[in-house]
Amino acid sequence: MRWISLTASAMTLLLALGGCSAGLPELVPRARPDIRSDEAGLWLVAAKSEAALQQAPTAISDPGLNRYVRGIACKVAGPYCPDIRVYLVREPGLDARMLPNGALQIGSGLLLRLRDEAQLAAVIGHELGHYVERHSFDKAWRQRVGSDIRAWLGVLAQGLAGGGGDAADALMPVRDGAFSSSQEIAADSIGLRQMTAAGYAPAAVVDFWHASVAELGERQSSIALRLLARHPAPGSRLDRLRTAVAAVAEPHAVRGYVRYQAALAPFRAAFLADEVRLRLPTETLRLFERLRRQQGLDATLAFYWGEVYRLRGWKDDRQLALKFYGEASRLPNAPVALDRSIGLVRRSESDWLAARAAFRRYLAAAPDAADAAMIRAYLAEMPEA
Amino acid sequence: MRCRLACLVLWAVIGAGCAQDTARLAEGLRRTDAAPRIALMPMDILLSRVSAGGFSQPVADWMASADYNLTQALRQAAVERGLVLRSVDPAPAAAPGLRQAQLLQDAVQDAILLHHFGDARDRLPSKFGSLRWSLGPTARQLRDAVSADYALFVRLRDSYSSAGRRVLAVVSMVLVGMPLSGGQQVGIATLVDLRTGQVVWARALDRSTGDLRDPGPALETARLLLKDLPQ
Numbered sequence A: 001m002r003w004i005s006l007t008a009s010a011m012t013l014l015l016a017l018g019g020c021s022a023g024l025p026e027l028v029p030r031a032r033p034d035i036r037s038d039e040a041g042l043w044l045v046a047a048k049s050e051a052a053l054q055q056a057p058t059a060i061s062d063p064g065l066n067r068y069v070r071g072i073a074c075k076v077a078g079p080y081c082p083d084i085r086v087y088l089v090r091e092p093g094l095d096a097r098m099l100p101n102g103a104l105q106i107g108s109g110l111l112l113r114l115r116d117e118a119q120l121a122a123v124i125g126h127e128l129g130h131y132v133e134r135h136s137f138d139k140a141w142r143q144r145v146g147s148d149i150r151a152w153l154g155v156l157a158q159g160l161a162g163g164g165g166d167a168a169d170a171l172m173p174v175r176d177g178a179f180s181s182s183q184e185i186a187a188d189s190i191g192l193r194q195m196t197a198a199g200y201a202p203a204a205v206v207d208f209w210h211a212s213v214a215e216l217g218e219r220q221s222s223i224a225l226r227l228l229a230r231h232p233a234p235g236s237r238l239d240r241l242r243t244a245v246a247a248v249a250e251p252h253a254v255r256g257y258v259r260y261q262a263a264l265a266p267f268r269a270a271f272l273a274d275e276v277r278l279r280l281p282t283e284t285l286r287l288f289e290r291l292r293r294q295q296g297l298d299a300t301l302a303f304y305w306g307e308v309y310r311l312r313g314w315k316d317d318r319q320l321a322l323k324f325y326g327e328a329s330r331l332p333n334a335p336v337a338l339d340r341s342i343g344l345v346r347r348s349e350s351d352w353l354a355a356r357a358a359f360r361r362y363l364a365a366a367p368d369a370a371d372a373a374m375i376r377a378y379l380a381e382m383p384e385a
Numbered sequence B: 001m002r003c004r005l006a007c008l009v010l011w012a013v014i015g016a017g018c019a020q021d022t023a024r025l026a027e028g029l030r031r032t033d034a035a036p037r038i039a040l041m042p043m044d045i046l047l048s049r050v051s052a053g054g055f056s057q058p059v060a061d062w063m064a065s066a067d068y069n070l071t072q073a074l075r076q077a078a079v080e081r082g083l084v085l086r087s088v089d090p091a092p093a094a095a096p097g098l099r100q101a102q103l104l105q106d107a108v109q110d111a112i113l114l115h116h117f118g119d120a121r122d123r124l125p126s127k128f129g130s131l132r133w134s135l136g137p138t139a140r141q142l143r144d145a146v147s148a149d150y151a152l153f154v155r156l157r158d159s160y161s162s163a164g165r166r167v168l169a170v171v172s173m174v175l176v177g178m179p180l181s182g183g184q185q186v187g188i189a190t191l192v193d194l195r196t197g198q199v200v201w202a203r204a205l206d207r208s209t210g211d212l213r214d215p216g217p218a219l220e221t222a223r224l225l226l227k228d229l230p231q
Ligand SMILES: [Zn+2]
Pocket: A126, A130, A179, A183, A184, A187, A230, A231, A232
């Protein structure tokens, strides 16, 4: 009775591909689902997640940054502004997530990766598209119907064939995954419409997804790029985006590069440090390539680039670390911790003279640093040059 | 994500076949106060409908009535045991640090389910039999915020078969001889002494009966939950 399980797979696939959906109309501004609807259940669970977000220890509470991102979100959302609530979370990696009830969670790793305001508008617009089109609910509906069909066919297949089927397998619910390609296309088109209406350069959409896909490289997925797992961006989607953007091109639209980088500047070092702390050197090096392509190499980025090599510690990594530390020291506004790291690398190379000099520069610049006592101990135990 | 993990643990642990000892007492718990002030913390209740394929869908209006029914029922069940429960305003401003306390308590409840009610292999030798879990300094903060000496934390998952699943269950039984699980009521209640931060009492629930959507059965659940609370 193989045909039955084949049919089951085929039908599940059909559903998964979006050949079938709940056929939902767009949400109107200030919409709330009816309390008796299935959608209301989804919203209630989302509200619980939102309550957790409000008091998460990782929440970014800086009023300036919150006001800035909220302002852009509101502009992009237009009539949906009162329905969207933005939560900034300190979290490395590329991630942003719209809950079904309009709570928009934006990770610090995403803010770090964006080049300008228009790119932020592009991401917010896309997430807004999923909200307006009720894609989470649609996804849940398709998963439920898919699992029901699999369960029925599984039981029938086994019952009629007398064994050999996989009824137990079919009774397992499907786990939630990515948005479908038709959902991505719908979200893209709403996102593009909203960001353009807000006066942002639509080309930023293509830049953002292209750079994100480039950061992923030839790998299928990366735990540092969760956004791409939820919103798959194959070549076909990028091509479609490019065509759509070309059709609405506006030469005077805003990118907001300087304004965006100025708003992010006070947090950039901390966000870069978070990425290094993930201890995924290959991923982080790809991210740093992306940032260098977008914004060039500044002292802070050069320093953390060196840190990735220092902490990885492969064969030539010490030399690579020193090379980037050298770049950082030649650029303006080098971080104080630079001399500490130079000292640590020199010390591990038994270059006592250079290590001593670097540690002394560090202690002179930061005598009250948390690790000052440790550095003094290193200095004391080093042999005379 | 974290919540989903917790739920999974909850199910995996209790579902694995909970032992008959469903209540645990810390050593030497006594009713020393004539009228202890007990705060009923905002409950974590999820009611869902299970589709034919086993997909759980949360149902909002069930949850709204369950929250009301169980709150009333717990109050009444407490009164029957000579205790008075006071509800806590869930708004963040009303009790700062409340969320942190609840997150901590979620983790403690997971640990209690695993080590006290779960599979014998998972029981910690040093903690076996007696509760030695603590909320730490968060408890004292909470004590001031809710002005109570004890806090009662309740987490419940209540699921009901959809019509489709009931039909499929019959078909499955007839054709394959394989039973399908129906609705379940699983959960845990813990009582924390806010002066010390110690979890002084815990009770787990795992059964295929119960209904929080109606006041009557909700009272039965509440009585069962508080059954071994020291009088
Ligand atoms: Zn998407």
